[in-house]
Amino acid sequence: MQFYASCPKGVEALLIEELTSLGATNLKEHPSHIVFEGDLELAYKACLYSRLANRIYLCLLDEEINSVEDMYQKVNSIEWSWHFDMQQTFVVDAIARKNSDIRHSGFAAQKVKDALVDYYKDRYEQRPSVDKDNPDYRIHAIVNGRQLKVGIDLAGRSLHQRGYRPTSGRAPIKENLAAALLIRAGWPELSKQGYSFHDPMCGTGTLLVEAVMIACDMAPGLFNPSFSFENWKQHDAELWQTTVATARRQFNKNKLAINNRFIGSDSHRKSLELAKEVIRNADFGDLIELKEQDIRRPKLEVFNEPGLLVSNPPYAERLGEEDEVMQLYRDFGEYIKSHCIGWQAAIITNEPVFAKAMGMRSHKQYKFKNGAIDCQLYLFDVKDENFYKPFDPTVVNPDWDKNLSDGAVMLKNRIIKNQQRLKSYLKQNDVTCYRLYDADLPEYSAVIDVYDDMVHIQEYAPPKDIPAKVAQRRLNEIVRVTSGLLQIPEAEIALKQRQRQKGDWQYQKQSEEEQFQVVNEQGLQFYVNLNRYLDTGLFLDHRKTRKMIMAEAKEKRFLNLFAYTGSVSVYAAKGGAKTTTVDMSKTYLNWAIKNFGLNNIPIYGHEFIQSDCLQWLDEAQGQRTYDLIFLDPPTFSNSKRMDTTFDVQRDQVDLIEKTMNLLDSKGKLYFSNNFKKFEMEKELLEMFEVQEITARTLPIDFQKSRNHHRCWLIQHKS
Template identity: 35%
Template sequence: MLSYFIPTAKGLAPLLEVELKEMGIENTKQLNGGVTFDGTLEQGYKVCLWSRFASRVLLKLSEFKVLDSLDLYLGCSNIPWEEHFDVTSTFSIDFSGSNDEIRNTQFGALKIKDAIVDRFRKKFDDRPNVEKRDADIRFNGRLWKDKATIFLDLSGSPLHLRGYRTIAGEAPMRETLAAGIVKRSGWQGEALLDPMCGSGTIVIEAAMMALNIAPGSLRQTFGFEKWKKHDDECWKTLKTAAQVYAKRAVNQCESRFYGSDLSKEMIEIARQNAQRAGVAELIEFSVADAKKVLPPAELETGMMITNPPYGERLGGFSDTVALYTELGFHFKDAFAGWNLSMFAMDTELLSCLGMRAGKSFKFFNGPIECVLKNYRISPKRNQEKVEEPLPVSTSPSENPERLNPWTMGRAGDKLIPEVNVNSESDVLLKEMKQIKPAIYSEAFANRLSKNMGKLEKWAKRENIQCYRLYDADLPEYNVSIDRYGEYIIIREYRAPKEIDSGKVRRRFLDIVSTVRYMLNLSDDKLVIKVRERQKVRQQPESTKKQTLVIHEGQAKFLVNLQDNLDTGLYLDHRITRSRIANMAQGKDFLNLFCHTAAASVHAVLGGAKSTTNVDMSKTYLDWAEENYAENGIKGVHEFIQQDCIKWLQHAHQMFDLIFIDPPTFSKSKRMADVFDIQDDHIALLTSANERLNANGEIVFTNNKRGFKLDIDAIKGLGFYVKEISQSSIPEDFKRNSKIHQCWILSKHDK
């Protein structure tokens, strides 16, 4: 009898052991990283050919005690290597493990290589060559504490390389892991759909299972083929039987498979892979967005198995949260009655689906610990006729007879009745506990609800469409939340490096799930972004211009909610812009660091005679011109792309009113020097003063925390200084009194 060790990926060993027993292999034993058994050579070949979960098939050659490198060398010297390969063949050594004396895997492999070479030299006065990549025969050494085990690798290249996938997508999943996911999903042969199939690995592996295609039958070579003890007749018999069976099985399979992906290129790759795997007739591929894909019309139920992208594949964790949340809403609506199996990087992400899992399994995708969760999506029930609901208020406190929209939700598939906001708090909390999602923060929800009750009534009274609902009110929930009409933007402040990343992810998931639940948002009305705490004045990188027209008083502005961190409108300067409109009648207005020229639009609508807008960003200036066009503005108005500091030094025009809202810090290729608002504000205001008429005024603001205006230097320029910081902060920013500072610098005392 021969002794084998069959390594596999973490999480697959139980499946591998069951699979070996189904092959008729007894005396199996799970060890760390795989399964061992004693059996025949034919059984070793059978594992190479039929195993869906094995990484390799290792045949034990020797086992001995090792205390130091000499023991390893001598133990390997006693192995009759010449019985396994010739001196004309190439070989390679894989080594893993360490002890107190052998601490480096390369050193361990080197000692085994030396023992092999020296034995051949002693016997044949010649030596075989080492070939790391395409060796004729491979050996494997494993060291555990004081015991070394030497194996012949019968598989050669890893067994997850089936042979059908010549091109894979970004971050491809190994075929062995895909097979494990299908097995753990509980799939029983019903229709199977992967709505984010990539190169098709999951559906192809499932189809091969349905046809009982031996995974190894597609491979061109195995490691044992140049082994001197290889039984070629035995191997050919096993392989021929497997190939014949597969050809017969295609016409007998009743299962059907569907794969879709947003990428047309990946779908074409998936089709080619399925063709090579021999399962193309069973799989229907299509190009579709997973957030919009629908089940095949002929199916009432089925199984969805998928591995959504995450992390850098999407652009960041926040993008991943948004995707999973939208998938949850869509799957529950479009795939009612289906089974769903989702593979993801962590449990918290899957909680965004808003569903309760029946079973959960831990896997590893390479070094990344992942989880597979199985769900049963509740079938849709016949809706009973109900009375017409009362109108829904946009404010919890607006009308005691009207009801709070964030208490609307789903429990299973029944609509939850609205809750009277004047009910006792314990009754309200009881209702909330019955309908809240799996990820939900009571503390955050209470604060957001309080803000909504105060701000939504104010916004309606003031006819304000865009305002801030929440700004890191609770330190542990470190985001800002803005409303832009029907849209909600969650901006995640980057946490300090010393904060545990897992805790940051969990809290952010709390926020996203709670906001969607409380505001009853549809899938396309939530935008998630990541930003630094300070206002970042950066030129947008994208020009997709997913714009929305919003109103602010008499003005209209184009805002871009999706493409960039910056929407094109700084909400904290709403009052400042209104003040500028009141100050601008009949004046020549200069807007330095003009951004999208929102202040200039207000100035024109307030009666400004002319406006001049200066900014270093062409993107912002183009955007500014679009804002002018949106408001039907014509006349004497300039848009100048230049460094504001340099422009002031060479400009000749004079102005009656100047607005300066500079960045806190700036450095770009177009600037010769670094600009720091604290160090450089006097030089900036000195240059601006030279362009100001005798009775002119400057509105100067910035958002640097801890900024100190040099009052004495300002007065030395001949200005009267009036701070308006507190009165310039709107109601929705009152909780953050340091959001900006603002002054009016006048050439005359008012």
């Protein structure tokens, strides 16, 4: 008989070893599943004993298919009546990949269902019923290119669901992944040697329960020995009962003989309460000790006996958590070094920098998937010779320039060159907020902006063909080199990934930190927030544009459309203009008002209007006139507050014509946008005097930038 077993990614090799130990033969590894052969007793043992598999399938079909019709015919040809009666309910699950005819898993499942139903209708003029919630049996199909596998799910549920966890609530780690980590950490052998086991951040206790099960050689299926194959026509009830009885007898014997110590601790009382329930359900209360303990203030005594520590510490899954989690790993490292000398240790995490923060050299690493998260298991020998002082990102690393890669050396030299090129310009123009680097080297694709004594780094999303590890290493080098050259601790550098903007995504919050700082620009002051939004509140490439408008603003009526945080309005007001500032965002208008206050500009006589600029333009036609206008629309917007989408290339004629209707006959419109391929429509060139002045408005630090504005001066024809 042929079977196949599915499992989490990274567990395939371990599952092969497990199935082999149960008596499987002719094993073949595939991504996320293993094909193997054996008899009915092996199938029962696999369902009962497997710690690692998700599901075990009896393979009914494993052939190539040439079309959708061919798939239907082959599934229809299976003798389904050998396996199930019409009175029994079923459901079909499918996975489809790399097949041009069958592109969707749902379509594949539908075709398999049709073939199965038609089998019964053709022979018995009746059909079995589908039950998606509680079927008597589950059919599974895999379409991988031209290869089709169809099987019966023997267990009827994922085998990671042992039965000792409450059905409600999400576990931070699934039971079969927990078992895989323990096996990789060497626990099966260490437990036989009498080692103790400790999880100091045990959460709800999954690793503890799985560790006891391995030490007792307990078959996981004993918690809930009820499987779908009991509804199968070929089921051998006597063989199954014998298999269960043998497993139970062996477990009871082993449990009495166990002498290992199992200790779990956590600082969260609610987690410990749930862990107690889980351990009670598993009937391991007499074997596992639980202690409420914060690893930063340990209550447990130093361990003198040999042991294994395995834990799944928290990940930084939300933006802004990195610093807090990094400190947790530093504290965790100190706890292990002080309490577990001579032990083995293993931790799983999603970021290498977290593992490094523990200050221990790992001798082995294994890749795993914890749900959808790419993770790595690190194994440690807890010995003095493997300890080091972890890097502290809250201070400047004195050795930042040691052992740099060739690429990082090139990056360092380029930034130094840029510093030298900009030095005199910055001093002469009283500029302290500027662009230091803009993807000058293609491999290091990011922008580095300086805001007084702060740094803001935006990484451009790397191409899909660049491995994630390589992209992360390069980004780490950008941060390291910038920190060293500017002598700013890495923890104080604001870091964001900049992607292709869609709609109003550029205005979305990037962090929950409400950190506003005041920066200086050419004698004026502005609030910036380097953490919360993709953009900081001050567009540095418009520095010269703002100054040009200030020079022309005296006694003028000034309009700022799509005003953002109102920095151009501040310049115009300081230059002597009465300003009207229009933006759809209340947040940014309030920010603009604060910028006025910061520069001691009374807001009396200045207007701040919260409105969709396109709608406001329609309403202002024939009602208002301005001498000076700054128009800086987004490239594209589909904000929920707008009735329609906006595209600056598509909608430019309507936008500029309506804006020019508000401009005095002798006035000036400065029109700017960030669309590199923008082309002014011929119709506008015929209606108005149009002159591109981008070169005049770009500061020296943006003249080589890959993403800067373009700017036009538009006036009425005389």
